[in-house]
Amino acid sequence: DADVTQTPRNRITKTGKRIMLECSQTKGHDRMYWYRQDPGLGLRLIYYSFDVKDINKGEISDGYSVSRQAQAKFSLSLESAIPNQTALYFCATSDRYDPYNEQFFGPGTRLTVL
Amino acid sequence: GNSVTQMEGPVTLSEEAFLTINCTYTATGYPSLFWYVQYPGEGLQLLLKATKADDKGSNKGFEATYRKETTSFHLEKGSVQVSDSAVYFCVTGANSKLTFGKGITLSVRP
Helix, strand or coil: CCCEEEECCEEEECCCCCEEEEEEECCCCCEEEEEEEECCCEEEEEEEEEECCEEEECCCCCCEEEEEEECCEEEEEECCCCHHHCEEEEEEEECCCCCCCCCEECCCEEEEEC | CCEEEECCCCEEEECCCCEEECEEEECCCCCEEEEEEECCCCCEEEEEEECCCCCEEEECCEEEECECCCCECCEEECCCCHHHCEEEEEEEEECCEEEECCCEEEEEEC
């Protein structure tokens, strides 16, 4: 079984719609992250959470919000989707006791906004 | 903040060719260094890592050495295979966050 799962894996939506991407993990990690990947740009950090009560903006948080419902669940929402939010979205986790900052990634959600 | 610069791609090689993918970084302090790989249609997985100067990370025939004096972490493999075709990301890790390079696409021809 996958340690980090994301749902849905693919989603097509229309401009202006609200959409939620979900991430669950069974690794027991406290720290969770949301990234987006665009061709030629690598991965960029949207939001991160170091525990259930801690939420932090990343470098590209505008237009997004998150919810940390439990240690194992971290959701990303687009309140009003726009076409330039079309991208591949990844959730990741890390262990608070790991001094080397290794992160473990989910399989990704491919989002298309028409 | 940290930044990572990878050589421009894409790269196309014949099977059994030697591979080098250059990576340099800027960082305060002593970051961890990683190479992550993304196979077609899949998520990212860790290929190798190095956590201090002169460490060599290795996995699946790939190697990279943490060179603090040149702030580099070049990825090498002596003989690539078709199955190595993927996108490779050079990444720094510090303060519980990762900074990614833009990635480079490697295609290996039979």
